[in-house]
Amino acid sequence: MTTTDIPRPVDAGSGRTVSKKPPRRGGRGGLRQAVSATTLLWILACLYGLPVLWFVLSSLKPAGDLFSVPLTLIPQNPTLSGFRAAWDSANFSQYFINTTIVCVITTILTVGVSCCTGYALAKYDNRWLKAFFLCILATTMLPGEVMLAPSFLVVRDLGLYNSFAGIILPAVLTATGCFMFRQFFLTVPDELVEAARIDGARELSIFLRIMVPISRPIMLTLAILSFQWRWNDYIWPLLMLNDPNKFTVQIGIQSIVGAQNINWSVLLGASVISMIPLIAVFLVFQRYVMNADINAGLKD
Amino acid sequence: MTKRASAVSASPPRRRSKYTLAPLVLIAANVVLFSLFFVWPAVIGLVYSFTNYTGVGAFQFIGLDNYDNLLGDSTFYDALTRTLLYTVLFVPLNFVVSLLAANLVVSKHAKGGSVARVLFFIPWLLSPIVVGVLWRWMFGENFGLVNYVIEKFGGDAVPWQSNADLSLLVVVMASAWAWTGFTMLLFIAAIKNVPVSYYEAASLDGAGPWRQFFSITLPSIAPTSFIVILLNTINAMKEYPVFVALNNGGPGTSNNLLVQYIYETGFKRGQIGYASAASFVLMLILMAVAIIQLIVNRRVENR
Numbered sequence: 001m002t003t004t005d006i007p008r009p010v011d012a013g014s015g016r017t018v019s020k021k022p023p024r025r026g027g028r029g030g031l032r033q034a035v036s037a038t039t040l041l042w043i044l045a046c047l048y049g050l051p052v053l054w055f056v057l058s059s060l061k062p063a064g065d066l067f068s069v070p071l072t073l074i075p076q077n078p079t080l081s082g083f084r085a086a087w088d089s090a091n092f093s094q095y096f097i098n099t100t101i102v103c104v105i106t107t108i109l110t111v112g113v114s115c116c117t118g119y120a121l122a123k124y125d126n127r128w129l130k131a132f133f134l135c136i137l138a139t140t141m142l143p144g145e146v147m148l149a150p151s152f153l154v155v156r157d158l159g160l161y162n163s164f165a166g167i168i169l170p171a172v173l174t175a176t177g178c179f180m181f182r183q184f185f186l187t188v189p190d191e192l193v194e195a196a197r198i199d200g201a202r203e204l205s206i207f208l209r210i211m212v213p214i215s216r217p218i219m220l221t222l223a224i225l226s227f228q229w230r231w232n233d234y235i236w237p238l239l240m241l242n243d244p245n246k247f248t249v250q251i252g253i254q255s256i257v258g259a260q261n262i263n264w265s266v267l268l269g270a271s272v273i274s275m276i277p278l279i280a281v282f283l284v285f286q287r288y289v290m291n292a293d294i295n296a297g298l299k300d
Numbered sequence: 301m302t303k304r305a306s307a308v309s310a311s312p313p314r315r316r317s318k319y320t321l322a323p324l325v326l327i328a329a330n331v332v333l334f335s336l337f338f339v340w341p342a343v344i345g346l347v348y349s350f351t352n353y354t355g356v357g358a359f360q361f362i363g364l365d366n367y368d369n370l371l372g373d374s375t376f377y378d379a380l381t382r383t384l385l386y387t388v389l390f391v392p393l394n395f396v397v398s399l400l401a402a403n404l405v406v407s408k409h410a411k412g413g414s415v416a417r418v419l420f421f422i423p424w425l426l427s428p429i430v431v432g433v434l435w436r437w438m439f440g441e442n443f444g445l446v447n448y449v450i451e452k453f454g455g456d457a458v459p460w461q462s463n464a465d466l467s468l469l470v471v472v473m474a475s476a477w478a479w480t481g482f483t484m485l486l487f488i489a490a491i492k493n494v495p496v497s498y499y500e501a502a503s504l505d506g507a508g509p510w511r512q513f514f515s516i517t518l519p520s521i522a523p524t525s526f527i528v529i530l531l532n533t534i535n536a537m538k539e540y541p542v543f544v545a546l547n548n549g550g551p552g553t554s555n556n557l558l559v560q561y562i563y564e565t566g567f568k569r570g571q572i573g574y575a576s577a578a579s580f581v582l583m584l585i586l587m588a589v590a591i592i593q594l595i596v597n598r599r600v601e602n603r
Contacts, residue, residue, distance in 0.1 A: 004547045017433045018590070021374070027574065030409070033509065034409040034410070034411070037407050037409035037410040038409070038410045038411045040400075040404060040410070041404040041407075041410040041411075041412065041413065041416050042412065042416065044397075044400065044401060044404065044416075044420075045412075045415075045416035045420065046419075047477075048419050048420050048422070048423060048477065048480065049419040049422070051423075051425075051434055051435070051438055051477070052422055052423065052434070054437075054438065054445055055434045055437060055438075058437065060541045066443075069448075070448075071445060071448050083355075113329045113330055113333070114330075116326040116327065116329065116330070117326065117327050117329075117330045119326060120322075120323040121327075121460040124319055124322070124323040126319075126320065126323060126526035127586055129323055129327070132327060132330075132331065132334075136330070136334070137340055138338075139334070141586065141590055142338070142583060142586070142588060143534060143536040143538050143586070144581075145540065145559045145562075146538070146579050146580075146582050146583045146586065147341045147342060147579060148347050148559075148563060148566060148567075148575075148579065149345065149348070149563055149566040149567075149572045149574060149576050149579060150340075150341035150342070150344045150345030150579075151337065152566075152567075153338075153339050153341075153344065153355070153572070154336065154337065154341045154344065158336070169333065169336075169337065170331055170333075170336075170337040172329075173330050173333040173334055173337065173338070178330070187332045187502060201320075203319060203322030204325065204326075206323055207322070207326065215552075217440070228425060229557060230426060231427065232426075232427030232429075234427070234428060234429050234540075234541040234544075235326070235540055235541065235559070235563070239563075239567065250427055250429045250541075253429050253430065253433065253545070254429050254541075254544065254545055257429075257432070257433060257436070257545050257548075258548070264437070267433060268433075268437070270579075271430045271433050271434070274427065274430060275425070275426055275430060278425045278426075279422070279425060282421075282422075282425055286418070286490045289421075290417065290421075
C-alpha cells in the first residue's frame with residue numbers, strides 16, 4: 001500500500017497502465033470502478049469489432065443464405081464460393097496484382113525519399129533547407145483532393161495518364177514521412193556525425209552507412225503506413241486509370257457497388273479479400289504501428 | 301559553391317552550414333516532386349479557375365465569372381452545406397469516442413485494454429470503400445442487420461438509405477467508426493505523457509476519476525486535441541470514398557459533398573475551369589480552418 005505511493009517517472013512504453021496506485025476508497029470502490037471501466041471498454045470494443053465480424057462471417061455464407069431470415073451470425077453452410085466468384089469475376093485477381101505492384105513501388109520510393117529529406121532537414125543547417133521545410137508543411141494544408149483537376153492535367157501533360165507511374169509519382173512526397181524521419185534524426189546526436197567526419201567519411205556515405213541503418217524502425221513504420229494509404233487509395237487511381245486491366249482493387253470493389261443490382265456475394269468476397277493484406281501486415285508488425293510516433297501524424 | 305555556403309553560414313556561426321552539396325542531393329528528389337505535383341498544379345489550378353477551360357482545346361479568360369456562377373449555383377451550395385453539416389457532426393463524435401476509447405484502453409481499472417485496442421484499430425485499416433460497403437451491408441433497409449435487430453425488438457424498419465438525413469447520419473457514424481483507431485493512438489500517446497505524479501497528488505487530495513479527467517487529463521492533452529480537431533476537420537471536408545461506396549451521395553443527389561461536386565463538374569461534365577474555382581473555394585475554407593486553429597492553439601498555449 002505505502003511503497004507504491006512514490007511518484008515514478010513516466011515510462012513512455014507502458015506509462016500509466018503499470019502504475020500500481022492503491023485503490024483510493026478501499027477494495028470495494030476500486031472493484032466497482034474496475035467493473036464499470038471494464039464493462040464500458042468492452043461494450044465499446046464490441047461496437048467496433050462486431051461489424052467487421054458480421055461482415056466477414058457473412059462473406060462465408062453461400063449466396064442463397066445471405067438474406068435468409070432469421071439472420072444467423074454463424075454461417076450454416078460455410079463456403080468460399082463468394083471469394084472464388086469475386087476472384088474470378090471482372091479481373092479481380094489482376095486488380096489485386098496491380099494494387100500490389102503500385103503499393104510496393106510507392107512504399108519503397110516514399111521511404112527512401114522521405115529518409116533522405118528528413119535527414120537533410122534534421123542535420124544540416126541552411127536557410128534554404130528551412131524554406132523547403134515550410135514548403136513541405138504547406139503540402140499538408142492543401143490536400144490532393146483540392147487540386148484534383150489541375151493535378152490531373154499536370155500528370156496528363158507529363159504523359160503519365162493511364163500508367164502506374166501516374167499513380168505512384170505524385171504519392172511519393174509525403175509530409176508525414178519527412179516529419180517522422182526528421183524527428184528521428186533530431187534525436188541522433190550530432191557528435192555521431194562529427195566523429196564520422198573527423199574520421200574522413202564523406203557526407204553521403206555517413207548518411208548511407210551510418211544513418212540509414214539506424215533508422216530502420218522508422219522505415220518500417222512509414223512503410224506500413226504508406227502501404228496502407230496506397231492500398232486504400234480510391235479517387236486518384238480512379239482518375240488516372242482508364243484501362244480496366246490496370247484498375248486497382250478499390251476501383252474494382254466500387255464498380256461492383258455501382259452496378260444496377262449489387263451482387264452481394266461477390267461484393268462481400270471481394271471486400272474481404274481486399275482486407276487480407278493489410279490485416280496480415282498489421283498483425284505481423286502490430287507493435288510498430290501501435291507505438292508509432294504519429295503525433296506529427298498528418299495523415300496523407 | 302563554397303562562397304555561397306560561407307555567406308549563408310555568416311549569420312548563425314555554426315560549422316555544419318558549410319555543407320551545401322550533400323543536403324541538396326538529399327532533398328533533390330522531393331524538390332522535383334514538390335515542384336511537379338504541388339507547385340505546378342496549384343499555379344495552373346488558380347489560372348484555370350479564371351478560364352472556361354474544358355480540359356482540351358483552347359480556352360478564354362473569363363475573369364471572375366466562375367466564382368460569380370458558383371455563388372448562384374444551388375447545387376454547389378447544397379454540396380457545401382452538406383459537407384459542413386457532415387464535418388460538424390463527424391468531428392465532435394470522433395473526438396469524444398476516440399478520447400473515451402483511449403482513456404479506457406490506458407485505464408488501469410479496465411481489463412483487456414491491449415486486445416480492445418486492436419479491435420478499435422482494425423476499422424482504420426479498412427479502406428474507405430470497404431468501410432462504405434460494410435456499413436451499407438449493416439444498414440440495408442430490407443436486409444441489413446441493424447433493421448433486423450430493430451424489428452426483432454418490435455420496432456419499425458428505419459429508412460437508413462432513403463431518408464437523406466439518416467443516410468448522412470450513417471456516413472457520420474461509419475467514418476467516426478473508421479477513424480477512431482488512428483485518433484485514439486494520438487490520444488493514447490498524449491495521455492501517457494501526463495506525469496503519473498499529477499494523478500497521485502490529485503487522488504491524495506480526494507479528486508475522483510471525473511475530476512481528474514477534467515482537471516488534469518484534458519488540459520494536459522490540449523495540444524493533441526488541437527491537432528486532432530484540425531486533422532479531422534480537414535479530412536472531413538474532403539471526404540468522398542465512404543460516401544460513394546455507402547450510398548453514392550444519395551438518396552438522389554442530396555448527399556453529394558464538395559469533392560464529389562468537384563469530381564462531377566470537372567471530370568464528368570468537363571468543366572475544368574469551373575471545377576478549379578470550386579476547388580479554390582474548398583481550399584480557402586481549409587486554410588481558414590487551419591489559420592483559426594493555429595491562432596486558437598497559440599492563444600491557449602500562451603495562457
